[in-house]
Amino acid sequence: DADVTQTPRNRITKTGKRIMLECSQTKGHDRMYWYRQDPGLGLRLIYYSFDVKDINKGEISDGYSVSRQAQAKFSLSLESAIPNQTALYFCATSDLNSGANVLTFGAGSRLTVL
């Protein structure tokens, strides 16, 4: 099994629908992140969490919300999806004690909003 698992891997939805992307990890890492990847823009940080009680906005949090249900689970929600949220979404984790904050990524969730 993968260290960082994202579900679903692919999702097509319609404008206005609520969507949840889920992430779970077996690394035992305390930090979890949601990034969005768009062609030519690299990865941009949506939200991050340094522990269960600590949630922080990243550079592009508008239109998104998150929930850290447990140390191992971090979900990303789109309350009312819009077409410009079509992108590849990555969950990542890191270890507070790793020093350089090396990220371990999931395989990605491709979301298409029609």
Next chain:
Amino acid sequence: AQSVTQLGSHVSVSEGALVLLRCNYSSSVPPYLFWYVQYPNQGLQLLLKYTTGATLVKGINGFEAEFKKSETSFHLTKPSAHMSDAAEYFCAVSDGRSSASKIIFGSGTRLSIRP
């Protein structure tokens, strides 16, 4: 604020040729620097990182990068390209050295290998 600029969104080299992917950074503090690689339909994985000490850093698959503070650069090289190196490469910088630091990514460079 920290930032990363990758020069060239697409680089194409012949198999066996030198690979050079360019990365310049902006940081107000001594940076942690990273290169990540993304193979098709996969997540990103760490190629190499610079934290402190030796400025020439060796990574997986024969890649290496050199931290040049005077040039604010962290270019990625490999002496001889292989077809399996075709992927997208991302340079990244940590926005600090505290426990609260985050990773900022460049826009990526797609590497193609010609037979």
